Each structure stands twice: as structure tokens, then as C-alpha cells.
Amino acid sequence: MIYLDNAAASWPKPEVVYRTLGDFLRGTGASPGRHVHRMGVEAARAVEETRQKLARLLGLEDAWRIVFTANATDALNLAIKGVLSANDHAVTTVMEHNAVRRPLRALEAIGVAMTKVRADGQGFVDPTAVRAALRPNTRLVVVTHASNVNGALQPVREVAEIVHEHGALLLVDGAQTVGALPFTLADLDADLLAFGGYRALLGPPGTGALVIGPRVDPSELSPLREGETGVNSERDIQPAELPHRYEAGMLNTVGLAALGAALDFLHEVGIDRIAAHLRVLTDRLIEGLGGIPGVRVLSPDDPNRRVAVVSFVVEGWDPVDFGDVLDRTFGIACRAGLHGAPEACRALDAFPHGTVRFSPGFFTTEQEIDQAVAAVRELARTPLHLA
Structure with missing residues (x-):
């Protein structure tokens, strides 16, 4: 198997991740708590150590501003949903995932207005277009750091300057970049950073985090759910303290322990080394695909403005059929x-069929x-004409 779907979930994982999952469940698989039995204390320690490791990765002084x-x-x-309320306005882009599009659309039912900024033919958003979309009541701007369709790396820092001049907050979707590129929250100048632990961070499914930057007052970010947190149990209102305000209920302790092991692996290898390896693979992939007749590569030309997410279309092929043959015939x-x-596919002139997406990872x-590339070249010679 040649695995090129790391933009969805990385595979394989480091051996230490598999080992930690089994060891934790066997020896420490209890509900975490500070004032309970030893297993519970150990589970809580594992969770907090992972929080500290993420804080180190992202340059945060206060690890409790990382919410799992x-x-x-x-x-x-x-x-x-925690920031926006009735009569607020949000700005986003056409390059966003449904994880952004659908929550914003749902909030229109309570009176939240939304403006979407267009992208160019390579998937890039112009910061001046974000400025033009702002309104007096704009509360939140949501931008992906890098497209999950074609890897286009957005000018987040420039967008942040515009957003903060306006007095709004910036939420960055870091799903495709955290663990794949070396940066801190301060480098982005973002107020909120969302990501999963199961892509470039090499952790298991069921893990993720929201980083709440220092400009965000937690009292102005409503929790999605309330419940037991292990603190202030005598009260029937949710604790205001971080991270408990947002972590009601049982955390995925085994997943977070394994994510901590993955973070140790990344720290040992070095994010700079990982980013360099991914760039070599991406450059090689785009160069190879670009030389195949009938193949149109949709990822950006500039190596400095893309990550390891490469989309392409093949003349005469439906992308889903193409991907199925790659799997069944070539083991890709x-x-x-x-x-x-x-909407990102539409911006790249790949709608309604979409694209074939190759996303290499650290172990590729x-x-x-x-x-x-050789498999694509062979299939491109025998198109299955679209209906």
C-alpha cells in the first residue's frame, strides 16, 4: 500500500503511538482526576503533559489556553458558535472546508450574517478583499491556513493585521499545517487556532484542540456544552476557568496520551526536518504530474506558498473512478x-466532479x-470518458 491520504488522517503512526495506546488502556485507562486513586491521577497527568507539549510546539506561555x-x-x-451571536457579521473565504461553511450557515438562522471572499485560480485569497468585506459589526474572520484541496498557503499574517485593525477576531483553521510547518501562534498573529491531532501531528483519531489566544476573553467565548469538569462540582454553572470551561465530560485520555507520545516523536525529529522532507516530496510530485499529458495540476506554482496537498484532474476521468482504480489496481x-x-473546487475550476488528491506524509x-506518478501516467493514457 502506498498511502497518500495524509491530509485526511496520517498513516502510519510512529510505533510509540501504537505502544502508548495499548499500554495506557491496560495500565492507566481510568477517568482523570486530581483527588482520586492513582490511576486517575496518572491519567490526568498524561493529559496535562500533552497540553504542555502542544504549548511548547506553538510557543504558548499559558498551556491552559489549549482546549482539547x-x-x-x-x-x-x-x-x-462560541464567538458569534445574533446581529454579528462573519467573514470567511470560498476555500474553507465544510467544518467552517456549515456552522456559519447554521448561524444564519439566529441572525448572523456572513460574507465569503473569493480566491484566485490557484486558491489564494487577497487580504485587501478581506478588508473590503468587513462591516462595522464584523466580529469574526475565519481563514484556513492551507487549503485541504490544493495546499494553497494563505497570507494569514497579513489578514490578521487587517482584522485586528478593525477590532475583530481571527480564527485560523490549522488542520493542514500544525505539525507540518514550523510556526507559533504569535507567528500567525491569530486569536483562535483549530486543528486535529491525527494528521501531521501523527496522533490517533479522536484528538484535536482549539488554542485560545491572549486577545480572547473566555467570558466572550461560550462553551458548546456544560457538565462535570472535576472542579467546582458543588455549583450548577460551568466553571469560568480555563480549560475547564470547555472540557465538560470525559476526555479522550488514551488518545491524548498517544498524542503526547507523537509530540515527543515530532520534537525528536524536528518540525523543520519534517517540513523539508514534505517539501521535497511535494516538489517531486508536482513536477512528475505536470509532465503527464492530459493531467492538470491544481496546486500552486510557488513552492513557498503550498503545503503537501496536491490536487489534479485527468482528462476523460471522473476523479472518484480514477481514485478507485488507483486503489484497486496499484494499491495507492x-x-x-x-x-x-x-466552493474551493469551484474556485479551482474543478466543480462538480472535484479532484484527485495526493497528500504525502512524513513516512512517505x-x-x-x-x-x-507512474501509475497516473499509465492511467492517463486510457481515459474513461465522463458522461
Whole structure:
């Protein structure tokens, strides 16, 4: 199997992740707590150590401003629905995933207005277009750091300057960049950063986080749910303290412990080394695909403005059919279709069928990239004409 679907979930994981999952469940699989038995104390320690490791990765002084969630979608929903209320206005872009599009659409029912900023043919958003979309009541701007369709890396820092001049908050969807590129929250100048732990961070499914930057007052970010947190149990209102305000109920302790092990692995390897490896693979992949007749590569030309997410279409082929043949005939696992981002596909002139998406990861080799390119070249010679 050649696995090229790391933009959805990374695979394989480091061996230490598999080992931690089993060891934790066998020896520490209790509900976390500070004033309970030893297993509960150990579970709580594992969760807080992972929080500290993420804080180190993202350059945060206060680790409790990292709130654990079930995935990136969960974190985005918390940020969007926690910030916006009736009569607010939000700005977003056509390059966003449904994890952004659908929560914003749902909030229109309570009187939240939304403006979407267009992208160019390579998927880039112009910061001046964001400025033009702002209104007096704009409360939140939501931008993906890098597109999950074609890897276009957005000018987040420039957008942040415009948003903050206006007095609004910036939420960045870091699903495709946290763990894949070296940066801190301060580098982005974002107020809220959402991501999952199961992509470039190499952790297991069911893990994610929302980073709440220092400009965000937690009293102005409503929780999505209330419940037991292990603190202030005598009261029937949700604690105001971070992170308890947003972490009601049982956390995915085993997943977070394994994410902590993955973070140790990333720290040992180094994010700079990972980013360099992914860039070599991406450059090789785009160069190879670009030389195949009938293949149109949709990822940006500039290597400095893209991540390891490469989309393409093949003349005469439906992307889903193409991906199915790659899997069944060549043992290549990829993603095909609209990728949960139909407006991004439209901006790239790949709607309604979508694209074939190759997304290499840290464990992908250059030989596997060459084999994937060779498979595309062979299939491109025998198109299955679209109906």
C-alpha cells in the first residue's frame, strides 16, 4: 500500500503511538482526576503533559489556553458558535472546508450574517478583499491556513493585521499545517487556532484542540456544552476557568496520551526536518504530474506558498473512478471528490466532479512518489470518458 491520504488522517503512526495506546488502556485507562486513586491521577497527568507539549510546539506561555476537542471540526464549531451571536457579521473565504461553511450557515438562522471572499485560480485569497468585506459589526474572520484541496498557503499574517485593525477576531483553521510547518501562534498573529491531532501531528483519531489566544476573553467565548469538569462540582454553572470551561465530560485520555507520545516523536525529529522532507516530496510530485499529458495540476506554482496537498484532474476521468482504480489496481490510497470543500473546487475550476488528491506524509518515500506518478501516467493514457 502506498498511502497518500495524509491530509485526511496520517498513516502510519510512529510505533510509540501504537505502544502508548495499548499500554495506557491496560495500565492507566481510568477517568482523570486530581483527588482520586492513582490511576486517575496518572491519567490526568498524561493529559496535562500533552497540553504542555502542544504549548511548547506553538510557543504558548499559558498551556491552559489549549482546549482539547474531539477533532478539528469540533474545535472550529466551538470557536465559531462560541464567538458569534445574533446581529454579528462573519467573514470567511470560498476555500474553507465544510467544518467552517456549515456552522456559519447554521448561524444564519439566529441572525448572523456572513460574507465569503473569493480566491484566485490557484486558491489564494487577497487580504485587501478581506478588508473590503468587513462591516462595522464584523466580529469574526475565519481563514484556513492551507487549503485541504490544493495546499494553497494563505497570507494569514497579513489578514490578521487587517482584522485586528478593525477590532475583530481571527480564527485560523490549522488542520493542514500544525505539525507540518514550523510556526507559533504569535507567528500567525491569530486569536483562535483549530486543528486535529491525527494528521501531521501523527496522533490517533479522536484528538484535536482549539488554542485560545491572549486577545480572547473566555467570558466572550461560550462553551458548546456544560457538565462535570472535576472542579467546582458543588455549583450548577460551568466553571469560568480555563480549560475547564470547555472540557465538560470525559476526555479522550488514551488518545491524548498517544498524542503526547507523537509530540515527543515530532520534537525528536524536528518540525523543520519534517517540513523539508514534505517539501521535497511535494516538489517531486508536482513536477512528475505536470509532465503527464492530459493531467492538470491544481496546486500552486510557488513552492513557498503550498503545503503537501496536491490536487489534479485527468482528462476523460471522473476523479472518484480514477481514485478507485488507483486503489484497486496499484494499491495507492488517495482521496477523490470535493474533499468537503465544494466552493474551493469551484474556485479551482474543478466543480462538480472535484479532484484527485495526493497528500504525502512524513513516512512517505520518494520511491513511492515516483510509483504514484507512474501509475497516473499509465492511467492517463486510457481515459474513461465522463458522461
